[in-house]
Amino acid sequence: MQITHIHHSSIIIANTKQSLDFYCGILKLPIDETRPDLGYPGAWLQVGEHQIHLLELPNPDPIDGRPAHGGRDRHIALGVRDYEGLVDILEKNNIPFTASRSGRKALFCRDPDGNALEFIGE
Secondary structure, three states: OOOOOOOEEEEEEOOHHHHHHHHHHHOOOOEOOOOOOOOOOEEEEEEOOEEEEEEEOOOOOOOOOOOOOHHHOOEEEEEEOOHHHHHHHHHHOOOOEEEOOOOOOEEEEEOOOOOEEEEEEO
16 A cells, blocks of 8 residues: 545634635635535535545534644645745735745635645745
8 A cells, every 4th residue: 555645624614605706816726526416515626636624513622722823833835836825815805814934935714614724936
């Protein structure tokens, strides 16, 4: 056995349309239309050869009380070619973010459901 890559990461969301406004409308991730009917709302998003699965299900985790800095919380890390362009997009959409405390060209923000995302400049 040899594990070769991460195929997808799943995150729990409260409202698919609101999440698609963020992930597709702001971050410009395309939807994978091959998602079957799983018996609950959601979407599959393409990130290069990988995916993020949005699951509209009851969230067993607390949303309040999460660390202010997403690097100290569970998160998905995504590479980004135009780091400065991403900063502009986040600022124009009033999405708060914090710089990586490691000194790397990276930042953290949260989606509408409080899920932490890290963006690493390539």
